[in-house]
Amino acid sequence: xxxxxxxxxxxxxxxxVAVRHLDLTIEPxxxxxxxxxxxxxxxxxxxxxxxxxxxxxxxxxxxxxxxxSRDDGIIVPPEHRNLGLIFxxxxxxxxxxxxxxxxxxxxxxxxxxxxxxxxxxxxLEMVQLDAYRYxxxxxxxxxxxxxxxxxxxxxLRSRFLLMDEPLSNLDAKLRTEMRTELKHLHxxxxxxxxxxxxxxxEALTLSDIVVVMNEGLxxxxxxxxxxxxxxxxxxxxxxxxxxxxxxxxGTPKNDGGQAMFECGDLSFAMPGDLQPKxxxxxxxxxxxxxxxxxxxxxxxxxxxxxxxxxxxxSTILQACTEHISMTLLQPGFIQMDVGxxxxxxVDTSTxxxxxxxxEQNLKS
Amino acid sequence: xxxxxxxxxxPPVFSGRNLYYHFYRIRTxxxxxxxxxxxxxxxxxxxxxxxxxxxxxxxxxxYDKAYQKDGVVGEFTWLxxxxxxxxxxxxxxxxxxxxxSLAIGAFxxxxxxxxxSGLAWLLVRTNIxxxxxxxxxxxxxxxxxxxxxxxxxxxxxKNDRIGGSEGMFTYMFGIQPxxxxxxxxxxxxxxxxxxxxxxxxxxMSGALATVDSELxxxxxxxxxxxxxxxxxxxxxxxxxxxxxxxxxTFIRILGTFGTPALLGLPVRFFTFSTQIYASINARNSGDAxxxxxxxxxxxxxxxxxxxxxxxxxxxxxxxxxKGFRQREIELGVWRWPATIGVAVFIVCIVILPMLILLWExxxxxxxxxxxxxxxxxxxxxxxxxxxxxxxxxxxxxxxxMTALWxxxxxxxxxxxxxxxxxxxxxxxxxxxxxxxxxxxLEGIAFAPYIFPSIALGAIYIGMFSTPFGPMPAxxxxxxxxxxxxxxxxxxxxxxxxxxxxxxxxxxxEETARVQGIGWFRRMAKIIIPMSTSGLISGMLLTxxxxxxxxxxxxxxxxxxxxxxxxxxxxxxxxxxxxxxxAVTLLLVVIIVSINFLVQFLSGGKxxxxxxxx
Numbered sequence: 001x002x003x004x005x006x007x008x009x010x011x012x013x014x015x016x017v018a019v020r021h022l023d024l025t026i027e028p029x030x031x032x033x034x035x036x037x038x039x040x041x042x043x044x045x046x047x048x049x050x051x052x053x054x055x056x057x058x059x060x061x062x063x064x065x066x067x068x069s070r071d072d073g074i075i076v077p078p079e080h081r082n083l084g085l086i087f088x089x090x091x092x093x094x095x096x097x098x099x100x101x102x103x104x105x106x107x108x109x110x111x112x113x114x115x116x117x118x119x120x121x122x123x124l125e126m127v128q129l130d131a132y133r134y135x136x137x138x139x140x141x142x143x144x145x146x147x148x149x150x151x152x153x154x155x156l157r158s159r160f161l162l163m164d165e166p167l168s169n170l171d172a173k174l175r176t177e178m179r180t181e182l183k184h185l186h187x188x189x190x191x192x193x194x195x196x197x198x199x200x201x202e203a204l205t206l207s208d209i210v211v212v213m214n215e216g217l218x219x220x221x222x223x224x225x226x227x228x229x230x231x232x233x234x235x236x237x238x239x240x241x242x243x244x245x246x247x248x249x250g251t252p253k254n255d256g257g258q259a260m261f262e263c264g265d266l267s268f269a270m271p272g273d274l275q276p277k278x279x280x281x282x283x284x285x286x287x288x289x290x291x292x293x294x295x296x297x298x299x300x301x302x303x304x305x306x307x308x309x310x311x312x313x314s315t316i317l318q319a320c321t322e323h324i325s326m327t328l329l330q331p332g333f334i335q336m337d338v339g340x341x342x343x344x345x346v347d348t349s350t351x352x353x354x355x356x357x358x359e360q361n362l363k364s
Numbered sequence: 365x366x367x368x369x370x371x372x373x374x375p376p377v378f379s380g381r382n383l384y385y386h387f388y389r390i391r392t393x394x395x396x397x398x399x400x401x402x403x404x405x406x407x408x409x410x411x412x413x414x415x416x417x418x419x420x421x422x423x424x425x426x427y428d429k430a431y432q433k434d435g436v437v438g439e440f441t442w443l444x445x446x447x448x449x450x451x452x453x454x455x456x457x458x459x460x461x462x463x464x465s466l467a468i469g470a471f472x473x474x475x476x477x478x479x480x481s482g483l484a485w486l487l488v489r490t491n492i493x494x495x496x497x498x499x500x501x502x503x504x505x506x507x508x509x510x511x512x513x514x515x516x517x518x519x520x521x522k523n524d525r526i527g528g529s530e531g532m533f534t535y536m537f538g539i540q541p542x543x544x545x546x547x548x549x550x551x552x553x554x555x556x557x558x559x560x561x562x563x564x565x566x567x568m569s570g571a572l573a574t575v576d577s578e579l580x581x582x583x584x585x586x587x588x589x590x591x592x593x594x595x596x597x598x599x600x601x602x603x604x605x606x607x608x609x610x611x612x613t614f615i616r617i618l619g620t621f622g623t624p625a626l627l628g629l630p631v632r633f634f635t636f637s638t639q640i641y642a643s644i645n646a647r648n649s650g651d652a653x654x655x656x657x658x659x660x661x662x663x664x665x666x667x668x669x670x671x672x673x674x675x676x677x678x679x680x681x682x683x684x685x686k687g688f689r690q691r692e693i694e695l696g697v698w699r700w701p702a703t704i705g706v707a708v709f710i711v712c713i714v715i716l717p718m719l720i721l722l723w724e725x726x727x728x729x730x731x732x733x734x735x736x737x738x739x740x741x742x743x744x745x746x747x748x749x750x751x752x753x754x755x756x757x758x759x760x761x762x763x764x765m766t767a768l769w770x771x772x773x774x775x776x777x778x779x780x781x782x783x784x785x786x787x788x789x790x791x792x793x794x795x796x797x798x799x800x801x802x803x804x805l806e807g808i809a810f811a812p813y814i815f816p817s818i819a820l821g822a823i824y825i826g827m828f829s830t831p832f833g834p835m836p837a838x839x840x841x842x843x844x845x846x847x848x849x850x851x852x853x854x855x856x857x858x859x860x861x862x863x864x865x866x867x868x869x870x871x872x873e874e875t876a877r878v879q880g881i882g883w884f885r886r887m888a889k890i891i892i893p894m895s896t897s898g899l900i901s902g903m904l905l906t907x908x909x910x911x912x913x914x915x916x917x918x919x920x921x922x923x924x925x926x927x928x929x930x931x932x933x934x935x936x937x938x939x940x941x942x943x944x945x946a947v948t949l950l951l952v953v954i955i956v957s958i959n960f961l962v963q964f965l966s967g968g969k970x971x972x973x974x975x976x977x
Binding site for chain 2: 052070072079080081082083087091093095105156162
């Protein structure tokens, strides 16, 4: 198992800057996901690691070998980087059978026939496609094509796996299935893996480490737990989580020694050591961290229901007072009517506070 | 938010590290290497010749000593320009041929495009009968040499004006057809129109097939009547195709040589192309170059006007039919008359000329069209000193068999080389999309389009008659024919190459690359297998146009590299009409059958490639 390291990487296309600055270390054997909206530079980063794009500057290291360094005049082409890559489109060669798709690169490496045959069988078995060996890609379903691409990767036995939104062309059910398989694959192959996606569920479920990118910069780098619970800035807070994070802009008040956050008629206790430069603060609360009661309770805020969207296992509620509105997430299939009243209370331990100017988390 | 910004540090340009880096960088970009390679080859083959003839036209040449004894070879001179534009000969040398060419061009373009458009409309949009059969018969003139009709015309209308045998008309009616009917302007216009309508037909039928009937129906719903719909909706949509049909036909006619030579030279009726030929034959290459430059200048002007009026992007868009619903227009009582009309037209321009040439090849004495005198001597006979100066029949003539072999070799090698060139240009242009190199490459590959065939031939004589750089003098060789054919067909093949390459998603190659497969292996295993089907129609077209080509290579032909089309031309000059008829039939049969063979082998879409040219 070997690490991947990017230092001071920058990539632009003419005047358009795709990645402004990137320092990234991927530990040996880790599964790292780069997550971000389209155009954030995540695919560019992957292609730079693969060698398909040439960065303006920076150093890229695979294992202990430097594969790119502008300053030292080193540039190793993709064909000599020993990587495995899965594209969104799977990139199966349409004029070759499944078998040929998998063995082409092995044959080019001049491996022995028995070695090739063994790897081929092994790979087909792992993705359960033994029966489809002589089919052409056009004769396979989307999920099966995806598996051929995975089998090709398995047979190649590369030290590094790169995946560019490999699941985004599959339907929802198949996607969940393939997610599990990719996770298995990573464990079995023990390869250092970089996974690029705009789907936060994939990122949170698959990864050891998530890197959130936006406009060519890393917004946060951490475990899925950290990213979800302690977003280091407002962008990450709002980007991660579905339904969206509630954000409230309000002012801290001192109420008899207890610091309070106030926004309209909502007010709750906050840590006293958070002092903003200006008067205001932004507080973010996950929809599932607001407690809900159907009956009136002491000190809880009364809100009116605006919409009810049951999704089966849970229900998304939209509620408001005269001054503020919020999203709530409750387990179970809730049947209520618009206009009904609820009482809510904020779980203060889960609230994050942000400086409105720098948009940084005040705790970190 | 503040984040570290990477500073762009670059080592000094000429430091060893920087050069080392760029050396390796270029090695990782095969499209760059290929692009530079293609660009430099094209520059030599296209741009250098152009500068060469400009230079030759403006400097004093060895052969000019006949007119000006004190001239110094290589010195700047206005001599050629003066002689062509203002000298006492300029009327015969320049203005008359110019007027003839322009008039022929205008008439043929008008009639040809009108007939082609009308046929396209009938066969694409109406409920005329036998659409399929007509559709494939109507494009046969495209496969035939443009001067076949001229030969057939001469067989019928030749009169006693130039001596030698006389035509069928005289034989049957016993009177001489008037000169205007036998030679010169009128027959040239008729014969060219009957060939070039096919270009208009191919372009317009392609365009008509893409006009959605729903657009016209939408007009009807808005209250437009039939006439308004035609003028306001259909025609504007067809304008780009119509514009390119007009310009394309016009430029080709300016550069065409065979027909004006066969029907014009006997009566000293010159067009631009035959004048260039005559000047070169008279060893006045300087004059020929000036005329060739004028021709190129005119071609550029017409393309420029067309692109200004219609928009360059639209005018060269390849129009291919998409399968959406098209409502057939009911012809009503006109259905059968229209069907019969088209059938008669096809018989007149395809079958009749072939029959005439066949008959011509079977008669024993030129000019004597009796059924008793028929003989197969000119096909299968041994040499007989009493007949055709002792020239043996087709299958025994080494001259014809050599020319046939040369023609096939030329067609095959031009098609294969063009396919390879197209592939390489396509690869470099598509993979390098957005770079200046790719843009230049596409542009220069298009350049031969603007050189009328005869002018390009004149350029190549000038360029390759003496050793050029490491290249030996290519005049009289087979190689120069291959070279000029490949270059002339480049605009089309590079477009097919680009189209074929655009269909191959970049990720298919990148996957192979990441898997450690090197560039040559990627080309062999992925790019070439995937693009051949797209290149086949381009190669077939090159093959057909090469087999029947005359205008382009007439100036470069000599006994040592003779091809069939040139041989037919010289047989005709020697009044050996049986031989010219027989060889023409042979050529047409070979072209048509190879076309259908390739069409059959490649799954039946051979001719669809023609719609783009």
